[in-house]
Amino acid sequence: MFYFRTVTVSPSIPERIGRLKELSYNLWFSWHPEALELFRRMDEPKWEELNHNPVKMLLQVNNDSLQRAAADPDYLALYDKVLADLDRYMNADTWFKNKYPHLADKPIAYFSAEFGLHESLPIYSGGLGVLAGDHCKAASDIGLPLVGVGLLYKQGYFTQRINREGWQEAHYPFQNYNEMPVKPALNEEGREIIIPVELPGRTVHLKVWQVQVGRIKIYLMDADITLNNDHDRQLTAQLYGGDKDTRISQEMLLGIGGVRALRQLGIHPVAWHINEGHAAFLCLERLQELVQAGVPLATAREAVRANTLFTTHTPVPAGHDVFDADKVDYYLNRYYGALGVDRNGFMSFGWDSRKNNFNMTILAMNFAAYCNGVSKLHGEVSRKMFHYLYEHIPIEEVPIFSVTNGIHTLTWLSKELAELFNAYLSPGWTSRICDANLWQSIDNIPDEELWDVHRSLKKKAIYFFRESVRKHKYRNQEPAEHIAEVDEYLNPEAFTIGFARRFATYKRATLLFRDMERLARLFSDPERPVQIIFAGKAHPADRPGQDLIKRIYEISQQEPFRGKIIFIENYDMNVARHMVQGVDMWLNTPRWPMEASGTSGMKAATNGVINCSVLDGWWPEGYNGENGYAVGRETGYRSDEEQDRDDAYHLYSLLEEQIIPAYYDQDNGYPRRWIKMMKNCIKTIAPAFSTERMVKEYTDRFYSEAVRRGEQFASNHFHVASQVQDFKRYMKDNWHHVAVKHVDANAVKGKELKAGETLELAADVYLGPIAPDNVVVEVVHGCEGDHTLVGIKATPLKVAGQKGEGIYHYRGGFTLDQGTCGFTVRIRPEHPLFATKFELPLASWAHNF
């Protein structure tokens, strides 16, 4: 091979439309269809061929098209409007600036292994990435000074093709960064940034890139540079590729490299958000920075913890990233010395004593004062899953909270519906999306208008699906008559179901195929035609997931399903958009309770597409009986087999008895009942499940608190962090003394209790050397359920005297709710600087009384 240098040569853009280039590098375009329209109009076939990549479009569009656009008054009018909109957006007053003026310029770091912003930037695999992308877009909208940190993958996640046998093939095309909406990041002196990260026996260098997302930036690191050897250049080639060595290396590059990149950029975050365990190594680097600056390790731990938030995204135990001890030794032993801990001390940062491995989720939980799951149910499941780390406290009080996911509404809402909303919702609705009142006016949209828009979207989607299938068959060299047949595929008047998600087995993509005869009957009714579109990728290492795809593909080739069950290749944000905007019903059949949240159903609902879903993830919070359908029961089963059977049969009867009849109950072509449900669905789901609501919630509950505590802990040379750490150590060392000695609950005995009545109670407790100020003694009460208390409330008792050395008498009253109640007394440590009640998860409980 010979050496050559590459340069990128772009056409010269006429000055009149010169800002197209700036527009092409701001992902703001991804939620402004009019901005994308400017690129599409230049050359529509090219625009489709380039998968809607505006940067590539400007490089490849021919000069004539550019000149024509610059001379076309309609084009120029749109251009002027879009750029005026962009300028207005960039300079607008924001929610955050108004509410938290003192925090306006204090960056909050958001680390994630993937970001799903647009199909032109393929560095996401699924829900986690799209959520991260939507999080950043909403942060920009509300003016939150968020800074994203991630990796730039040369080959991204794979491109999916289905071969003639129905097997998924994974392709890894190389991305050319010069043709993507990313730019090299520059330091304060205007130079490109290279970050060193030590891996065993060598240093890997990372080049830092930046992506502009409205007002905020995401920094992405790439190892594919000539400073690295060939092996290391591949480290950031693929998202979730390779083996355990690749995974731990990538996670080191992300966590450790990410902190260093921010420092090089002169960015000093005041709060840190770890989005899923992959990024948890950022804690190690922050710890090392402090230790090197002379802060004792234990104090540094408190300081790091004080302003860190961790979001966990999976209720499936196998979904958590873990490494064997020898991997940790091999890759991270450098940190033992740098932090001044021995091997055991280091392992304890993330050790899972049940499974005997190092768990990234546990690492993150240990270093984050705030921790949350992504739906109420997922919060509950996570509290159960990690209860063993908090043995002294009830499951309900395990300090893992929940913030339910949302979607970036304008990214997912169709342009056509947005225009309808412009006419019927109050002006400025796009900047008040989480205001539920605003959405009441959905009822003012005439049925006919809503349905006509929906039908046109469905038609548009069907053209897109047919085109995709045609390309697929053509590539697989199917006979010409098969390819021609595609024109007859999918009926724009038929009831259309969409199912698209990662093909993880727990999502049960083939649940509907359990009883093929019953399904064939459903699909053979000429009066009430039904069709289903499937899409989704299985991880290349997940053979059972690939089997599911093959099964669906095979069924789609058989009668009576041919042309009615369609598998669309290469599920990405573009396919997702067509699906959630263009089908009638969105089907979701995870095995309860394994779906953390799910967000595609929110995208569908915002477009008036009715959800039919297991009550898992977000759906128990979204479903109200009038805005969609619920499949199955909200409970575990003795076996997966039993659960699958039950859910499948429930789904069939729902379809046969309720869903299909409701859809086909039409009055002059307008299904009134269905349209009413669509309106209920948009009205109730769009505001609550928007990332606008979600990011505001993160801000109010966690970011603002984390910033405050972080600054407080660091102030005065980490004096507060050191105080809190001394307090925790003292309490841990002396907690064995603490005991509830005696509870006097005679007031309750033999008495008929009425709801709302106050009961008096007294307790003697032994605190040993601990002062009463440092603990809370409380009555814990709730309903009896499953050998424990549920719906727990705690009412503090007051010191009413000292009965001798270390023994205190407490009293107080509490009120019971109706029903079978239980109560007891416990003691827990308390400090005004604790982030949450069980920041120090110790408690001592009363015995027999």
Ligand SMILES: *Cc1c(COP(=O)(O)O)cnc(C)c1O
């Ligand atoms: C929204 C989205 C997902 C996530 O969907 P779930 O409902 O969480 O499974 C995955 N992939 C793409 C391309 C998406 O747009």
